[in-house]
Amino acid sequence: MNALAIEAEGLVKQYRGRTGTVDAVRGVDLSVAAGEVFGFLGPNGAGKSTTVRMLTTLLSITSGTARVAGIDVTADPDAVRRRIGVALQEAGLDPRQTGRELIELQARLFGSSPAEAAGRAEELLELVELTDAADRRIKGYSGGMKRRLDLASALVHQPEVLFLDEPTTGLDPASRLGVWDEVRRINQRGTTVFLTTQYLEEADQLCHRLAIIDDGRIVRSGTPASLKAELRARLALSSDPTLDEVFLDATGRTRERVAGEVQEVGA
Amino acid sequence: MSVLVQTELLGRRAIRESLRTPEALAPTLFIPVFFLVVNFGQAGRIFPSDSTPFLHGQTYAAFQLPSSLLLAASFGSAALYLVEDIEGGYFDKLRAAPVSRSALVLGRLIAEGAKTAVLTAALIVIALPFGVTIASGTAGLVLLLVLTSLWGMVFAGFMQLIALKTRSAAATNSGGLVFFPLLFLTPNFVPRDLLTRPMEIAATFNPVTYVMEALRSLILQDLQWDVLARGFGVVAAFGALMLFLNVRLVRRYD
Ligand SMILES: Nc1ncnc2c1ncn2[C@@H]1O[C@H](COP(=O)(O)OP(=O)(O)OP(=O)(O)O)[C@@H](O)[C@H]1O
Ligand SMILES: [Mg+2]
Numbered sequence: 059m060n061a062l063a064i065e066a067e068g069l070v071k072q073y074r075g076r077t078g079t080v081d082a083v084r085g086v087d088l089s090v091a092a093g094e095v096f097g098f099l100g101p102n103g104a105g106k107s108t109t110v111r112m113l114t115t116l117l118s119i120t121s122g123t124a125r126v127a128g129i130d131v132t133a134d135p136d137a138v139r140r141r142i143g144v145a146l147q148e149a150g151l152d153p154r155q156t157g158r159e160l161i162e163l164q165a166r167l168f169g170s171s172p173a174e175a176a177g178r179a180e181e182l183l184e185l186v187e188l189t190d191a192a193d194r195r196i197k198g199y200s201g202g203m204k205r206r207l208d209l210a211s212a213l214v215h216q217p218e219v220l221f222l223d224e225p226t227t228g229l230d231p232a233s234r235l236g237v238w239d240e241v242r243r244i245n246q247r248g249t250t251v252f253l254t255t256q257y258l259e260e261a262d263q264l265c266h267r268l269a270i271i272d273d274g275r276i277v278r279s280g281t282p283a284s285l286k287a288e289l290r291a292r293l294a295l296s297s298d299p300t301l302d303e304v305f306l307d308a309t310g311r312t313r314e315r316v317a318g319e320v321q322e323v324g325a
Numbered sequence: 326m327s328v329l330v331q332t333e334l335l336g337r338r339a340i341r342e343s344l345r346t347p348e349a350l351a352p353t354l355f356i357p358v359f360f361l362v363v364n365f366g367q368a369g370r371i372f373p374s375d376s377t378p379f380l381h382g383q384t385y386a387a388f389q390l391p392s393s394l395l396l397a398a399s400f401g402s403a404a405l406y407l408v409e410d411i412e413g414g415y416f417d418k419l420r421a422a423p424v425s426r427s428a429l430v431l432g433r434l435i436a437e438g439a440k441t442a443v444l445t446a447a448l449i450v451i452a453l454p455f456g457v458t459i460a461s462g463t464a465g466l467v468l469l470l471v472l473t474s475l476w477g478m479v480f481a482g483f484m485q486l487i488a489l490k491t492r493s494a495a496a497t498n499s500g501g502l503v504f505f506p507l508l509f510l511t512p513n514f515v516p517r518d519l520l521t522r523p524m525e526i527a528a529t530f531n532p533v534t535y536v537m538e539a540l541r542s543l544i545l546q547d548l549q550w551d552v553l554a555r556g557f558g559v560v561a562a563f564g565a566l567m568l569f570l571n572v573r574l575v576r577r578y579d
Binding site: 114115116117118136137139140142144146148149150151152153154155159163164166167168169195211 | 330331334338341342345346410413414415416417418419420421422423424577579
């Protein structure tokens with residue numbers, strides 16, 4: 059098996075629309091080792107979701123190459139799809155199905171028999187604490203329930219690599235901790251996790267390594283500890299900075315500037 | 326897993342979706358019945374059964390039934406559900422699964438075909454009190470159901486192209502209106518040889534004409550193999566084209 063779960067070189071995405079082109083991702087290199095939890099951080103519009111969509115075969119790659127689970131994403135998308143689980147930023151659910159139907163269908167589409175699919179659905183619904191709501195239409199689920207169901211649906215086939223685009227956005231603190239536990243558990247079973255998040259504490263807690271993307275380019279990468287140590291050394295700080303400070307430094311959004319912008323708005 | 330199993334799974338899901346939205350189903354039955362009743366009511370006396378050769382002894386409602394069947398088969402609601410899947414992100418979830426792209430397209434189309442078969446049967450039953458019989462017998466009835474359903478799939482395929490291209494419910498809805506001119510550029514009130522010359526030419530170029538004539542022959546006459554071959558030929562050719570274009574669009578979908 060390839061030791062790298064995700065490898066990208068010079069990944070570029072240009073959206074061409076009626077109103078011109080948008081350079082969403084401008085040459086991203088990534089290497090995520092098998093077994094890691096990898097965090098992908100960046101401000102709004104930085105290109106996180108675009109990168110995830112390219113890696114998960116949902117979006118064409120303008121230039122560059124990407125390999126996931128050792129397979130070239132463009133050359134053999136179906137083989138990649140069999141090995142990955144995906145929970146996108148906008149939970150992709152069908153409001154007219156019940157939670158159970160959705161998971162069972164997903165399991166069957168990944169090749170399970172009807173009996174296996176039923177068993178797997180039971181197991182996963184329990185895992186994300188949706189057993190009580192399992193036979194209700196998804197339309198009536200709360201935002202957090204939808205997110206959890208979406209996560210469960212990404213796990214039906216025990217993927218080698220799991221992509222989670224902002225899995226905890228919109229969750230209450232208890233559910234967020236639940237997802238963290240789940241991510242750790244999934245990872246302990248050997249699944250590589252590629253996760254984007256807006257919550258720096260989440261990245262600090264969960265991720266072995268992370269990369270910060272800004273305006274389509276990677277501006278920092280390393281372990282949370284190494285990134286903090288680097289900033290501490292560079293600014294000659296007396297104690298370790300937080301990951302928030304690393305993030306603000308990396309994306310050029312210093313506290314002073316953020317404060318200044320707020321003042322301008324106020325004036 | 327085979328394309329067939331995947332198609333069946335996605336087809337079942339699409340049928341479930343329709344059944345859970347009965348509000349959307351009602352107009353697809355009501356409007357065709359409305360046209361049948363109104364057209365028969367208005368022109369029934371102009372074309373009495375006993376002195377109108379092209380009716381083959383049946384009422385004018387029998388002559389009108391194919392128009393209503395084609396109308397019922399041409400709502401293309403499958404495409405609107407597809408837009409909802411796209412907007413809600415479920416389409417991406419399916420695209421990220423190792424599902425054959427043909428199954429992704431065909432699942433909905435098969436469901437649309439099944440739905441059309443049920444609608445067709447209902448419309449035939451509703452038409453019975455208006456003096457309509459299926460002159461081609463049981464085999465003809467089966468062919469009638471199959472041909473209408475296949476047309477329903479072709480039309481839904483066309484609507485899905487608009488849905489995939491525009492990803493907008495409004496655009497998909499108005500795309501469906503394209504069918505109305507096509508339905509009226511047919512011999513829908515009188516047979517083709519009684520049309521004025523420009524209309525006859527237009528009808529001859531309109532593929533819907535051949536489907537309508539095939540359906541009509543099944544209601545009014547014995548099995549007319551040449552007419553049926555043209556009707557099924559049109560549906561087969563356009564069906565293959567729609568499938569090809571749909572799969573290509575899904576593959577290139579960004
Ligand atoms: N379909 C699209 N067409 C055109 N531009 C797009 C499209 N999707 C995203 N973009 C643009 O690409 C850039 C990157 O967007 P992306 O969604 O990848 O950011 P993100 O890092 O995920 O942001 P967020 O944290 O808000 O989710 C943005 O400038 C966005 O406006
Ligand atoms: Mg995003």
